[in-house]
Amino acid sequence: MPTSNAKQRTYLALGDSMSIDQYTGVKGGGAVSQFHQWLGDSWKLDDRSVDMCRMRYVSRDGHGEVITLTIGGNDLIADMQHYLDQGVESFAEEHLALLQSIRRSNPDAIFIVGNVYAPQSPLTEKMSLSLDIANNAIAANARSVGAALADIRETFRGNERTYLCYDIEPSFKGATAIADLFKAAACEAKLG
Secondary structure, three states: OOOOOOOOEEEEEOOOOOOOOEEEEEEEOOOOHHHHHHHHHOOEEEEEOOOOOHHOOOEEEEEEEEOEEEEHHHHHHHOHHHHHHHHHHHHHHHHHHHHHHHHHHHHOOEEEEEEEOOOOOOOOOOHHHHHHHHHHHHHHHHHHOEEEEEEEHHHOOOOOHEEEEEEEEEEHHHHHHHHHHHHHHHHOOOOO
């Protein structure tokens, strides 16, 4: 846990249902809530993560010393046929533009970007390949803006039955795993 500091700092949470409490069955059980609790009382939470969020709806005017972003899954689902037919280049471009916009507004922030896990139900081979390509783009985009990657996909791989509920939403255990990735990235960035 970071050391306490008299000056209040802001944790800006952006993204989709990977971050929220709603599906965990626990008040304060979402990844953002757990990570904020770990940060401690000297941190103010500006939580702009919402269920069903897509890239185009992510707030771009927030500021924080630490920022987490979980986004992309709803975009991939909503435009699945397009990405399966045409490839994920437009997804990668929109994701990069979003990260660049957030970084421009927060040049010195610790920025943690999550990638996208697979649902409990099996994906076709083509869908799985497209998800891998999208996650490679997310990783490259994160690197390009100096953000840490929270590798949610790899952490959830093989744990989908425990980490997910309703086939695609993070359970309490899944949210805890995501929060742990945020904590590890913050520690790596020497937050404290």
